[in-house]
Amino acid sequence: MSSLQMPKVDSSVLSKKDKIVSDIGRIINPKNVLSHPDELRPFETDGLTAYRQMPLVVVMPETVEEVSNILKYCNDNKVKVVPRGAGTGLSGGSLPLEDCVLMAMGKFNKILEIDYENRCVVTQPCVTNLAITHAVQDKGFYYAPDPSSQIACSIGGNVAENSGGVHSLKYGATTNNLLGIEVVLMDGTITKFGGKAMDSEGYDFLGLMTGSEGLLGVITEVTVKILKSPEIVKAALIGFPTIEDAGNCVAEIIAEGCIPAGMEIMDKALTKATNDYSKAGYPTDAEAMMIVEFDGTEHEVEAYIEKAKQIAEKNNSSSLKVSKSNEERLKFWAGRKAAFPACGVLAPDYMCMDGSIPRGKLAEVLREITRLSKKYDLPVANAFHAGDGNLHPLIMFDANDKNSLKKCEDFGADILKYCVKVGGALTGEHGVGIEKRELMCEAFNDKDIQQQLTIKVALDPNSLLNPGKVYPILRKCAEEGRVHVHGGKTKFPDIPRF
Amino acid sequence: MEEKQNFQTSLDFNQNIFKPSTREEIVEIVKNCYKKSIPLEISGLQSKNKIGRNFQAEKTLDLSNYKGIIDYKPEELYIKVKAGTPISEIEEALKKNNQQLAFEPNDFGYLFSGESNSGSIGGVVACNFAGSRRFKVGSVRDHLLGFQGVNGKGETIKSGGTVVKNVTGYDLCKILSGSFGTLTVLTEISIKVLPKPETSKTLIIKNPHVKKALDYLGQSLSSSTDPSGGVFYPDYFGKNFILNDLTHDGGLTGIRIEGPMNSVDQRIDRLSKELDLIDNEFSVLDSVQTEIFWNKTKNLEVFKNSKSNLIRIVVPISETLQVIQKLKKDDLNYFIDWGGSLIWMAFDHLNSKILAEIKEITKNHQGYYTLIKIEDDFKASADIFTIDPIKYKISEKIKKSFDPKRIFNPGKMYTGI
Numbered sequence: 001m002s003s004l005q006m007p008k009v010d011s012s013v014l015s016k017k018d019k020i021v022s023d024i025g026r027i028i029n030p031k032n033v034l035s036h037p038d039e040l041r042p043f044e045t046d047g048l049t050a051y052r053q054m055p056l057v058v059v060m061p062e063t064v065e066e067v068s069n070i071l072k073y074c075n076d077n078k079v080k081v082v083p084r085g086a087g088t089g090l091s092g093g094s095l096p097l098e099d100c101v102l103m104a105m106g107k108f109n110k111i112l113e114i115d116y117e118n119r120c121v122v123t124q125p126c127v128t129n130l131a132i133t134h135a136v137q138d139k140g141f142y143y144a145p146d147p148s149s150q151i152a153c154s155i156g157g158n159v160a161e162n163s164g165g166v167h168s169l170k171y172g173a174t175t176n177n178l179l180g181i182e183v184v185l186m187d188g189t190i191t192k193f194g195g196k197a198m199d200s201e202g203y204d205f206l207g208l209m210t211g212s213e214g215l216l217g218v219i220t221e222v223t224v225k226i227l228k229s230p231e232i233v234k235a236a237l238i239g240f241p242t243i244e245d246a247g248n249c250v251a252e253i254i255a256e257g258c259i260p261a262g263m264e265i266m267d268k269a270l271t272k273a274t275n276d277y278s279k280a281g282y283p284t285d286a287e288a289m290m291i292v293e294f295d296g297t298e299h300e301v302e303a304y305i306e307k308a309k310q311i312a313e314k315n316n317s318s319s320l321k322v323s324k325s326n327e328e329r330l331k332f333w334a335g336r337k338a339a340f341p342a343c344g345v346l347a348p349d350y351m352c353m354d355g356s357i358p359r360g361k362l363a364e365v366l367r368e369i370t371r372l373s374k375k376y377d378l379p380v381a382n383a384f385h386a387g388d389g390n391l392h393p394l395i396m397f398d399a400n401d402k403n404s405l406k407k408c409e410d411f412g413a414d415i416l417k418y419c420v421k422v423g424g425a426l427t428g429e430h431g432v433g434i435e436k437r438e439l440m441c442e443a444f445n446d447k448d449i450q451q452q453l454t455i456k457v458a459l460d461p462n463s464l465l466n467p468g469k470v471y472p473i474l475r476k477c478a479e480e481g482r483v484h485v486h487g488g489k490t491k492f493p494d495i496p497r498f
Numbered sequence: 499m500e501e502k503q504n505f506q507t508s509l510d511f512n513q514n515i516f517k518p519s520t521r522e523e524i525v526e527i528v529k530n531c532y533k534k535s536i537p538l539e540i541s542g543l544q545s546k547n548k549i550g551r552n553f554q555a556e557k558t559l560d561l562s563n564y565k566g567i568i569d570y571k572p573e574e575l576y577i578k579v580k581a582g583t584p585i586s587e588i589e590e591a592l593k594k595n596n597q598q599l600a601f602e603p604n605d606f607g608y609l610f611s612g613e614s615n616s617g618s619i620g621g622v623v624a625c626n627f628a629g630s631r632r633f634k635v636g637s638v639r640d641h642l643l644g645f646q647g648v649n650g651k652g653e654t655i656k657s658g659g660t661v662v663k664n665v666t667g668y669d670l671c672k673i674l675s676g677s678f679g680t681l682t683v684l685t686e687i688s689i690k691v692l693p694k695p696e697t698s699k700t701l702i703i704k705n706p707h708v709k710k711a712l713d714y715l716g717q718s719l720s721s722s723t724d725p726s727g728g729v730f731y732p733d734y735f736g737k738n739f740i741l742n743d744l745t746h747d748g749g750l751t752g753i754r755i756e757g758p759m760n761s762v763d764q765r766i767d768r769l770s771k772e773l774d775l776i777d778n779e780f781s782v783l784d785s786v787q788t789e790i791f792w793n794k795t796k797n798l799e800v801f802k803n804s805k806s807n808l809i810r811i812v813v814p815i816s817e818t819l820q821v822i823q824k825l826k827k828d829d830l831n832y833f834i835d836w837g838g839s840l841i842w843m844a845f846d847h848l849n850s851k852i853l854a855e856i857k858e859i860t861k862n863h864q865g866y867y868t869l870i871k872i873e874d875d876f877k878a879s880a881d882i883f884t885i886d887p888i889k890y891k892i893s894e895k896i897k898k899s900f901d902p903k904r905i906f907n908p909g910k911m912y913t914g915i
Contacts, residue, residue: 116720189892202883211668303761450653471667
């Protein structure tokens with residue numbers, strides 16, 4: 001565990017552990033209350049494995065009433081609660097606290113209703129993102145947001161983090177694809193925000209809850225909209241002699257009115273690493289490589305691909321390949337999706353950053369990253385969701401060397417600060433959690449943060465629900481940890497990360 | 499940016515209507531009203547000010563002078579403007595770059611004053627009413643990237659930014675969209691813009707029956723032809739559209755398809771086949787006529803000279819038919835937008851009994867209503883918005899967290915909020 005400060009441990013809660021276990025054991029099936037260290041161990045961390053902490057107790061409710069009764073009990077007895085979905089989050093949003101009840105939602109794992117007439121799915125929160133698509137794809141539908149961990153991450157976690165994905169430029173993030181949620185507040189109140197109808201009356205609590213990282217309520221049911229699958233999807237693989245050319249190409253494609261389904265850029269270091277790793281057939285001599293994908297009807301896709309080709313040529317593209325089949329298209333992506341493991345081969349450890357920048361600042365930000373790479377003497381490879389400005393620099397280091405870890409963290413913080421400086425954001429899709437908590441004052445001043453904290457206090461006056469996350473405790477801008485991968489092994493090595 | 503704490507202006511606090519042109523003036527006005535607990539009506543270009551409950555405010559904060567484009571980056575797909583900027587000015591600027599506000603803000607001017615007044619961007623965000631493209635591109639709230647505003651204590655706050663992907667902190671853009679000026683005075687607004695489609699066409703199906711229309715709309719929205727608009731006008735409104743290629747004047751279903759030229763033709767053709775339409779049953783509007791048709795729709799022009807009350811009802815599409823059947827009396831007119839989910843319904847006479855009935859029906863069918871236009875005699879006592887007791891309680895807390903002394907539009911949405 002690093003030195004990151006967490007909320008003060010309540011020793012009276014620690015001393016009442018047995019009582020809490022037996023009390024909650026009367027609220028829910030006692031078999032669903034875990035308290036032995038061996039049972040708690042699997043819950044000590046999430047996707048941000050640099051931070052570990054055993055919770056006091058793990059509870060696994062099965063119904064919304066149980067969730068409500070546990071929260072009410074904890075609220076009355078001033079016990080902290082940390083909610084957890086699949087535990088794949090990359091910013092430490094479900095990192096336990098020593099004196100907390102960790103509420104694991106894993107038993108909420110059923111799809112409740114598929115409603116094709118209203119084009120939506122009603123599901124429990126711990127169903128995986130991809131399972132929703134799987135449930136409706138035989139009728140030609142799918143759920144649009146596709147975070148790279150979609151095979152394992154839960155839809156409830158997606159709501160809590162407002163997860164994005166490769167296709168969010170065209171289809172939006174979770175918040176834009178959500179119709180309703182059922183949620184339990186810290187005082188045990190059960191309520192529904194939204195439903196199957198579009199928008200809702202009064203204040204948009206659905207929007208407020210989405211991306212609130214488990215600080216405002218526990219999600220117990222989710223209604224998402226589903227879309228008809230596009231008729232065809234085609235991608236082009238384009239090499240550029242300079243990052244500037246690639247950046248200009250992105251800006252021009254957008255300015256021309258083509259909104260691609262996905263648009264990805266990798267720098268030379270990453271192109272080479274991924275090509276060596278996955279044999280994807282990438283142009284390894286290019287300084288930047290772009291994958292641009294369009295979906296829709298046949299004529300539409302053809303027209304956009306043709307336009308993208310012209311724009312790429314105008315911007316000095318050094319190579320250009322359009323997918324002739326779905327297999328070839330998937331091969332284009334295979335390398336990109338192997339970006340993280342490919343970095344694992346290059347260095348013992350790497351950290352993945354998640355900044356968001358204006359698309360037009362790509363070349364400038366990459367130049368700054370190169371400068372910082374020299375300054376800190378650490379190699380870096382860059383992947384970029386160019387369509388929506390989401391940058392994922394992968395900083396390579398050796399965690400066994402303490403100096404190297406510190407340098408890596410400083411390097412990462414400098415990148416995120418630069419993202420904010422050029423008009424971007426600290427986090428595009430991974431969330432703040434504990435990882436970027438201390439950087440919040442780079443993006444917000446005291447009044448901004450105070451307004452957000454006032455909302456938190458309005459719904460959770462004792463600050464018991466997921467405390468210590470998102471908002472700095474001391475309001476100081478220290479530089480703390482990132483997504484840390486050792487020996488190429490993440491917590492879930494089989495989940496794609498891109 | 500930290501505000502200047504010692505800023506002094508020459509504002510005369512004895513006046514009843516403030517027309518600030520700087521944020522510093524807005525801050526000073528709000529701080530003063532906060533200190534003295536003076537209720538403040540937030541007002542823009544008066545296009546939607548009649549929507550909402552009657553309430554007493556001692557002073558008015560008129561933002562119509564606080565206007566102008568701050569920053570427009572077409573290639574970054576955003577425009578940053580001051581809150582009082584007219585929608586027309588924004589649309590004019592976007593047009594030059596072949597871009598648009600994809601959520602098609604309604605123009606309520608025709609309804610309330612008989613002529614166009616699409617209002618200000620601040621008002622559009624505050625009301626969160628989106629036009630026909632709603633089911634495809636989302637509502638106003640889905641396009642609000644960031645804001646700066648002044649809360650009820652006179653503090654300048656911000657959230658979001660100008661980039662589309664941003665999950666830093668609570669998404670306050672959402673809670674402010676549709677809050678009818680009861681939480682924060684918006685000062686700067688960054689809004690997502692999108693390219694205008696190369697062309698658009700509309701498939702018009704002659705058909706007077708609502709059930710059949712909803713079938714057409716449901717089928718279209720579930721097809722891969724990717725429509726961006728779906729409406730149904732019953733018989734009595736069919737005559738409102740005089741267009742070259744609209745060859746009959748009865749009830750009609752309109753489905754809009756947008757995109758590159760070839761693709762639009764292909765999809766229109768495919769859709770007419772998928773819907774099993776025979777030749778004399780449909781016509782196709784070209785892009786010019788399409789623009790006229792959908793502008794009339796988003797501007798609610800069929801209700802232009804109507805003296806009736808107007809209610810906006812939103813339900814899941816599966817419930818629309820039943821809701822209409824239960825509500826429809828001889829004396830009311832309606833049309834359907836949002837591919838079947840939004841019903842605009844006019845009532846010649848409205849009283850609390852009828853309203854209670856509408857409330858019950860929409861609630862039972864998982865939807866909600868908003869009273870848009872209502873006779874003055876009845877307005878004072880009517881529920882303009884629907885809410886349940888739990889959400890009311892949460893709303894009270896949220897209101898307090900932004901505006902502790904309840905000085906912004908007090909009572910505009912609900913009593914006590």
